[in-house]
Amino acid sequence: MEKVALVTGCSSGIGFETALGLARDGYFTYASMRNTSKSSKIEEAAKKENLALKVIQLDVDDKDSIKNAVAQIVKEKNRLDVLVNNAGYGIFGCVEDISVDELKEQFETNFFGVVRLIHEVAPIMRKQKAGSIVNVSSVAGRIGFPGSPAYISSKFALEGLSECMRYEMTPFGINTIIIEPGVIKTKFLDSMRMPKNPKPDSPYKELTDKVVGGIKMMAQMGTPPKEVADTIVRVLKEKNPLPRYPVGNDAAMFLEAKKMKTDIEFENYLKKELF
Numbered sequence: 001m002e003k004v005a006l007v008t009g010c011s012s013g014i015g016f017e018t019a020l021g022l023a024r025d026g027y028f029t030y031a032s033m034r035n036t037s038k039s040s041k042i043e044e045a046a047k048k049e050n051l052a053l054k055v056i057q058l059d060v061d062d063k064d065s066i067k068n069a070v071a072q073i074v075k076e077k078n079r080l081d082v083l084v085n086n087a088g089y090g091i092f093g094c095v096e097d098i099s100v101d102e103l104k105e106q107f108e109t110n111f112f113g114v115v116r117l118i119h120e121v122a123p124i125m126r127k128q129k130a131g132s133i134v135n136v137s138s139v140a141g142r143i144g145f146p147g148s149p150a151y152i153s154s155k156f157a158l159e160g161l162s163e164c165m166r167y168e169m170t171p172f173g174i175n176t177i178i179i180e181p182g183v184i185k186t187k188f189l190d191s192m193r194m195p196k197n198p199k200p201d202s203p204y205k206e207l208t209d210k211v212v213g214g215i216k217m218m219a220q221m222g223t224p225p226k227e228v229a230d231t232i233v234r235v236l237k238e239k240n241p242l243p244r245y246p247v248g249n250d251a252a253m254f255l256e257a258k259k260m261k262t263d264i265e266f267e268n269y270l271k272k273e274l275f
Contacts, residue, residue, distance in 0.1 A: 006069075006080060011042070017228070019053060023046060024049070060114070061108055067120060081131055083133045089151075091193045091194070092148050107157070110154035111158055139255060141158060177245065179245050180255075183219050184222050
């Protein structure tokens, strides 16, 4: 029986590599993206390798777009085995520098977009009595630091949602898997947004600049997105996948330090590492 996968945010980075990786592993893969005019690169890669991959329009902020995309998949394949929730973005800026509307927009994509997809996909998987939902979180879903609280809060929320899903959906044969990349060598940092109405006299400007600079330096030596994709493909083969899979040496280092140190010790450690 042909396995079917849906991956969000496939125009570049982790989504791009994951969609190709799943197709190489035998899945008929729907590589979704908000703007399909950016599809040429992945379509050319799939054609070159003769992969079963189809680009599909899907905007995680748009309920109708999600409904239409999932309906198309069900109509064409009558099943869905894997959903990879990867689409997302980040906003730089400390709490006082970010408006409530910007914080809401961040959650709209990174959190509520995931919920919308789950509402459409979970009933299909329950009917099949099998399926896997992979939520691409971040090491920032377990470690808070200054400079991007909107993004970090959305990932903390995604981690909590995923933990709840494991209790709720496992009895129906649905696996929930959290992927926690560290700093990845992608265009993600280039696409990070700044507050729409920046405050030139912000008391947090120096701190934010230091953190952004530190993260960008780490990104130069960051983990390739293919490593994240390879992890996703690998764990989907496991009969009883673990709740979480950190990816990247930096992710493992930060999480191990958090586990071994007191809260105050870890705060001091992070200050030294990031700013």
